[in-house]
Amino acid sequence: MTITFTVLHGVLAGAAISLMLLIPPEPLAFMLGVLLAVMIEYLHEYMGIDRDAASMALFSFASALAMMAVFMTPSKTLTSESASLILWGSILAINSGKLVLLTCILVSVIIYVLAFKLEIKAILFDPELAEAEGINVKIHALILIILIAITITASLKLIGGFMLFALLYNPIILAERIRTTQQALVSGIIGAVAGSMGVIISYLLDTPTGATVALTASTILIIGLTVTTIGDKLMENKILEQLHKHWE
Amino acid sequence: MQNRNYAVELVNVTTRYPRSRDPALIDVSFKAPKESIVLITGPNGAGKTTLLQVILGFLKPLKGRIRVLGYDVPKHARLVRKSIGYLKQDFMKPKTETFRVREVVAMGLAPYKGLFQSISEEDEKAILDALRMVGAEDLLEKPFGILSGGQQQRVMLARVIVRKPKLILLDEPFSSIDKEGRAELARLIHSLRKKLGATAVIVSHDAKPLERYADLVVELRNGRIARVEMH
Numbered sequence: 001m002t003i004t005f006t007v008l009h010g011v012l013a014g015a016a017i018s019l020m021l022l023i024p025p026e027p028l029a030f031m032l033g034v035l036l037a038v039m040i041e042y043l044h045e046y047m048g049i050d051r052d053a054a055s056m057a058l059f060s061f062a063s064a065l066a067m068m069a070v071f072m073t074p075s076k077t078l079t080s081e082s083a084s085l086i087l088w089g090s091i092l093a094i095n096s097g098k099l100v101l102l103t104c105i106l107v108s109v110i111i112y113v114l115a116f117k118l119e120i121k122a123i124l125f126d127p128e129l130a131e132a133e134g135i136n137v138k139i140h141a142l143i144l145i146i147l148i149a150i151t152i153t154a155s156l157k158l159i160g161g162f163m164l165f166a167l168l169y170n171p172i173i174l175a176e177r178i179r180t181t182q183q184a185l186v187s188g189i190i191g192a193v194a195g196s197m198g199v200i201i202s203y204l205l206d207t208p209t210g211a212t213v214a215l216t217a218s219t220i221l222i223i224g225l226t227v228t229t230i231g232d233k234l235m236e237n238k239i240l241e242q243l244h245k246h247w248e
Numbered sequence: 249m250q251n252r253n254y255a256v257e258l259v260n261v262t263t264r265y266p267r268s269r270d271p272a273l274i275d276v277s278f279k280a281p282k283e284s285i286v287l288i289t290g291p292n293g294a295g296k297t298t299l300l301q302v303i304l305g306f307l308k309p310l311k312g313r314i315r316v317l318g319y320d321v322p323k324h325a326r327l328v329r330k331s332i333g334y335l336k337q338d339f340m341k342p343k344t345e346t347f348r349v350r351e352v353v354a355m356g357l358a359p360y361k362g363l364f365q366s367i368s369e370e371d372e373k374a375i376l377d378a379l380r381m382v383g384a385e386d387l388l389e390k391p392f393g394i395l396s397g398g399q400q401q402r403v404m405l406a407r408v409i410v411r412k413p414k415l416i417l418l419d420e421p422f423s424s425i426d427k428e429g430r431a432e433l434a435r436l437i438h439s440l441r442k443k444l445g446a447t448a449v450i451v452s453h454d455a456k457p458l459e460r461y462a463d464l465v466v467e468l469r470n471g472r473i474a475r476v477e478m479h
Contacts, residue, residue, distance in 0.1 A: 048267055117366065118358035125347055125355060129339075132304050133411070134330035134359035176344070183346065 002055035003037055004148055004168055009062035010036035011152045012161040016069035026153050033149035036062060041141060094158060094199075101154055109147055113184075116140065124184075159195070160210030166217040167191050174224040194220050254315070255415050255447035256280040256303055261312035263302055271310070272298040274471045280447055280464060285437060287458050288451045290468035296451040297337060299468070300417050303449065304329065317414055330359050333408030333446075337419040340400055345393030349403050352392050353378060356407035378406040381436065397424040405433075409440065416440065416448040422457055430457040437461065 014032030015025035036058050043054040113120060122130040123137055131137045155164060171194065175187035197220075198213030205212070257279045264271045273295045280286045288296050301307045303316055305325025314321045316328045333356075353375045354367050367375075379385040382402040387395065392403065401424045408416060418437070422430045434457040437448050450458060455465065467475040 046266075115363045118355060118361055121347070121351060122355035122358045125341075125345075125352060126336075126339075129334065129336060130355070130358070132306075132329055132332070132334045132336075133356060134326055134332075136326065 002052050002059075003040055003145070004152075005165075006040060006055040006059045006062065007033045007037045007145065007149050008152050008161070008164055008168065009059050009066070010034075011149065011156060013062040013065040013069065015156060015161065016066040016073070020069045020073040025156065029156060030149050030153040032062070032065075033152060034146055037145035037149065038142070041138075041145075045138075098154070098158070105147075105150055105154055109151070112143065112147065158199075158209065159213050160208075163210030163214040166214035167195055170194065170217040170221040174221050177225060177228050190220065190224075191217075253281060254279045255282045255284070255317055256286070256449060257313070257315040258299075258302070259313045261302060261314055262310045263298065263307050263312075264310060265298075265307070272307075272471055273302065273468075275312070276468075276471075276473055277312075278464070278466050278473065278476055280449060282447055283441055283445055284447055284463035285441055285458065285461050286447070286449045286464045286466065287455055287462040288449060288466050288468065289453060289455045290474065291453065293470075294468040295471040296453070296468055297419055298471070300334075300419055300449070300451055303415075303417060304332065304334065331414040333411045333413030333416045335401075335404050335408055335416075335418045335421055337423070337451075339404045340397060340424075341393055343393045346391050349379070349384070349387045349390055349392055349395070350375060352403055353407045353410055356411045360411075374410050375406070378410040379403070381409055382406050383432075398426075398429060401425065405436075409444075412444055414444075414446055416444075416446050418448065418450045418452075420452055421450060422452055422454055430454075434458050434461055 011029040011033040014029035017032075018025040018028045021028075039058055040051055040054045043049040044051045119130070119135050119140060122133070122135055123140055127137050127141075152164060152168075155167075159167060171187040171190035172183075174190055175183045178186060194217035195213055198216035199209060201207070201216060202209040202212035259277050261273055261276045262271050263273045276295075276299065278286075288299055290296055298307065302309065302314060303321065305314075305316075305322035305328070308322055317331055319328050321328060350372075354371065357367065357371055357374075376385060376388070379388060382405050384399065384402040384406060387399060387403065392400065395403065401421070405421070408418075416437070421433060421437075425433060437450065437458070438461045440446055441448055450462075452458065455462075463479055465475070465477040465479070466473060467477075
């Protein structure tokens with residue numbers, strides 16, 4: 001999770017620097033996101049630094065870069081639509097080109113997961129054991145990082161940098177809570193539902209897209225946590241009832 | 249030229265962990281004949297697990313030569329690992345682990361599958377057979393995380409078996425099981441040697457369960473070979 005967090009801040013830093021240089025944000029955002037993730041792995045593999053610690057150090061670096069870029073950006077640019085898009089997102093960022101790009105990314109992710117389903121499961125279960133059994137864990141880690149960076153970069157103008165956290169983390173939290181064996185699939189579905197619902201609501205109510213998506217994702221999470229907590233309690237009571245009957 | 253008589257050959261191997269000043273193994277030499285059971289024993293910190301890391305190619309030697317199944321390691325480590333079945337010392341997973349036992353054992357077959365290939369019916373049968381060999385066939389659909397330490401270990405052993413490895417590496421396999429279980433495990437390792445034609449290298453600070461089956465006993469102390477005994 002912390003790698004994704006750092007990649008996102010790398011993407012934001014790249015976008016901020018692009019804004020300062022008055023160039024399209026996507027290329028530099030993508031490169032910086034991937035670079036930071038590769039640096040986390042390098043620091044962990046070759047210098048023995050804990051991944052979380054490396055992530056936090058590079059997150060600070062990326063945040064500082066972004067702040068510095070914002071500081072050095074002319075105020076005219078800062079108040080422009082492009083700056084607003086990067087931070088808060090907008091439904092107007094969707095065009096046919098973006099739709100095609102997002103669809104291609106979705107298809108790429110699905111193909112990758114289906115092609116390497118067993119290997120991905122083995123790496124998720126125990127990466128050291130997967131490596132010992134002959135799986136090239138480093139290559140898969142690199143592919144996943146690149147896919148994460150591409151997805152974040154492509155979604156940046158639609159959802160906004162600050163709101164993307166809700167789509168990155170809320171679905172995973174809820175999927176873990178549901179205790180399904182298909183966590184990856186379930187979290188993907190939750191994310192897709194939250195994202196779609198958020199965009200539709202934002203269009204209907206004419207509200208900021210990023211904030212609406214984030215609020216939708218948060219609402220789904222709160223409802224999901226409440227339902228699963230009540231479900232756990234009911235299951236507990238049912239078990240106690242059955243035990244009580246058995247003792248009688 | 250490959251020596252086809254030995255599954256593992258270490259010749260004057262010295263190695264250390266990255267960023268560590270002290271060598272973890274010093275001038276270690278031994279040869280494990282094919283289809284033998286080799287017991288690596290010694291006190292805590294002697295270098296037993298380090299030896300397995302070297303065989304797997306995770307640690308590069310500062311000097312010396314390592315050959316596993318006829319290939320130089322770590323140069324050909326990734327190739328060799330596909331013929332190895334490995335049981336780690338720290339295999340346990342927390343209660344939140346939701347992968348089913350069937351999936352965990354199936355993961356052992358991942359390196360042999362091509363793109364888009366799933367587990368076949370034949371593989372499902374092999375998974376069930378492997379679980380049966382370790383007495384864990386009734387755990388097939390249970391989440392791995394809710395199993396006890398001993399049960400988790402049996403499942404991980406099934407994952408080793410399903411790979412039909414030529415070399416089996418077990419790191420402290422007796423630590424999570426009771427006395428009766430240890431004798432049973434030792435018999436299982438002995439039978440695997442015959443069934444799979446595999447060589448087994450077992451790291452254990454407790455030599456007793458394997459004494460009657462081990463063909464070679466290597467004792468390590470402070471990273472050096474203290475004793476080598478052929479049976």
